[in-house]
Amino acid sequence: MSVNRLTVRYGTGCSDCENGIGLQKNRCPKCGTIWALRDAAFSLYQGEVLGVVGESGSGKSTMMKCICFDESPTLGEYTVHTGGGNAFQLSRQSQKQFRNERMGMVYQNPMLGLKMDYSVTSNIAENLIASNCKNVSHLRARVTELLEIVEISPFRMKEKPKYFSGGMQQRVQIAKAIANNPQILLLDEVTTGLDLSVQAKVLDVIKKIIREFNVAVILVSHDLAVIKMLADRTVVMLDGEIIERGLTDQVMEDPQHPYTQQLVHSLL
């Protein structure tokens, strides 16, 4: 997949800020428009992991939301390998279908990705049903298989995720995200706020999925250690723009932009 000239702005914009003149960080002092994303472009190949780093407010999550159609960008082209054409211009219906069948999304906050009052099974089966798998025994078999991948005992498949720990909820989200064998997996700060051993468990599961399923992954994190461990390539964002990109070890060991240097030098 590839994304080009992706721009999201909140506000009307004026002649100054549309040409990038006089912006204070990503806000135009003249008309008050916020440029959450500006001309972001990147591509991603099958089996590859792209890391996205940047401080909060740099546009990481906005970019992810656009990619999974949670938000419509002001401008931009989004080409996906099999589709052709600009996916941002598809109908809501087709976008939804595309997301169900080809994409998996794991949110930082499990509340966004899971329905806490429904059982683990119905959460995971949701996307399967949406893409027309209606046979109950097939569904149950698939859910069991997925729970094994994310290392949750199938005995707990009837429980509600609200009684699960944070790390387990994340793993249920991952099981749900990979249910349809997606081509693209979006992971938004999946390990943030988890304690170290639980974080390790979640990362183990992610590593396993990357290795075995040849999926393209976008990994948003402000934890450079996680990025270093998993990402093949990395882009660095600041104030809504991608300011640096390269192989992960290039970005970490030979950072070019002042902000990236500051970021890398803060790594413990």
Next chain:
Amino acid sequence: MNTILSVKNLNKTFRIYEPDRTIKTLENISFDLAEREFLGIVGASGSGKSTILRCVYQTYRVEYGEIRYRSVRYGNIDLARAADREILHIRKKEIAYVSQFLEVLPRITARQSVENSALEVGASYEEAQASAEEMLAYFHLPSDLWDIYPHMFSGGEKLRLNLAKSMVKKPRLLLLDEPTASLDADSKKLVRGILVKLNHEGASMIGIFHDLDFMDGLCNRTLNITVR
């Protein structure tokens, strides 16, 4: 003999913003490496030996100069201008970089980490298993350590694991950045043995060693870098 790597007028400057400094590390470095040749790089510390290897491996970006590499997949390619994907592929299958530091993923056992390396080059799972065991045994890593996470290994054990990880790929071009720095004499002999073996099997190598005795008779040629 065919040239596998040809470096022309390589320049590398580091621009640091905080504090504001520009550090010129390499200036107009040129050399050729023939297939099956073993080139040793010597020079005082700080002269830029490692920087050369890291530029070839593309951990460092190159601003001026060419690094022409004859790849199996891409033919004659300038690594300094190659796309990220091409570099990733070449790193997986053709060029290996070994330093004295072990970088392993957490919660991966020694055995798994060598197996994963073998899998990257396209071995089947059974082949990977067999060659991983062969490599671990070759480097005299005690078999009761194979299924342990390498965090708790001694310096020498980590280093040998590191070598096993790279050697299992049987790379075409091997970049060695002082891989024997903290090894005892016996382990050095082992490393030397496998380097000779890989070299005979057709691998080309560039190495940095502090130990001049180690280099003696191993390298076909040396390149002397002077401190700028």
